[in-house]
Amino acid sequence: MSAPDATGRAPATVAVLPLETGGCGACAQSLYALLAPRYAAELAAQGITFARSPRHADILLLCGPMTTAARAAVRRVVEALPEPRALVAVGDCAITGCVFSGSPYLGIPPADDLDANVEIAGCPPSPSSILAAIAEAAQLLAGSSATDAAGAYEATDDEDDGEEEPTR
């Protein structure tokens, strides 16, 4: 684990890798909305970029429930991320399975199976909520939170207005 920044700030840049583990794709769409010009300034200000390879990523965003078919591949991707790393479970499916829970094709939700550091609820969560969760994960990487801290954010409004505040 790298030494945290002297002021406890987040790392200079954080590279984020989104990973679909199953599901309907709404969380992924919400996540990729962050690539729109609307969020470019905020991403640049927080030093958040999207990595192309797990080797280059600091934070892994897990979208969707964990299908049994995807489990082995997802584990390989997680192992490919070098330490220090943080896992963010994005959306209700990643936390509880949501509408898919009980399906015979699903295993334990990624948040529990992979011991995610940050969870953000919502179906799907808004892009700004996801951004806040990434920032929280970046803070964890910097060591400014306790090692086992897990923040649960509830999207107060499933409509994407981009203005809601994350709540704990």
Place this chain on the structure above:
Amino acid sequence: MNDIFAFLLAVLIYPGVVVAVLAAAALTWTRDAGRAFVTRATVENPMRAIRGLRTALDRDALIPDGAAPRIVGALSLAAVILPLLALILLPVPGNPLVSVIGATGDLAAEAGLLLGLPALRLCLGWALPSPYTRLAADRAARNLAGAVVVLALALAAIAEQFQTLGLNLAPARTAPATIDIFTRLLALLAAAFVIPLLARATPTRDGAEDIDLVAGELTELSGADLARFRIGEAIQLAAIAAFFTAVFLLPLFPTVSGAGRAILWILGLLFTAGGIGLWEGYTGGVRASGDRPPLNWWLGLPLLLALLALVAAAWAARG
């Protein structure tokens, strides 16, 4: 100043490690600014990039199964050393190796050192057991093959002009003939096409301008190995800019001396780095020929310019 002190000064301070790193940071920012100007993106704060590299050095260096860690480590170390050597051996103004040891530089040696980093990336791409890195390496090899031919011809034209493979950067007493200026301009234009390829920084982040391949030769690298390659690429940019300025730009203004020559040096470095950034932003990546073979118009044009430069140089030598 004795030889050992001069050598240490050249390697550690100027134009060695300290100045190389500062120049690399400044010119990388210049390139990013050039690219951002075209793509209308924001320019990353250079201090943030430096902090990012420092953080990357602390991260785990995972080596994929089937790859030898020592080889990967050696390649990444060489990726820093080769462009640094190219910079140290360039007879830039004030280089202690020039004033004390009488080093004159060598076109062939400099070109070889500058081709080192791209070649190391190819080796790494092929050495790693990953289809992505090998695909990237195959394509980079095709592009590099085209670039080497053009660069060799352009350098041959310059060598023919000055009747030496050495690098004489001292100002000339008399103005050159028009045919000489024309020859040097053609060589500059030809080299300008291949310089962005030699100074390519492997994209590791998603960006609108980098959508071509999932990743490059550095896909499987992490931690200190990746950080060393990124540092090497930054120093390579500084070395390329200095080489291009010394070999192709300054000969266009051979009689300028003193403060004017110093200004030309600085402008040349900034122009080269900024120009590379503008080009990268315009073409959406430095992979000029994409997946196509190198023998297309994109190689044809610089190849034609280089051949014309060679012909013009031979004509000038006759005259």
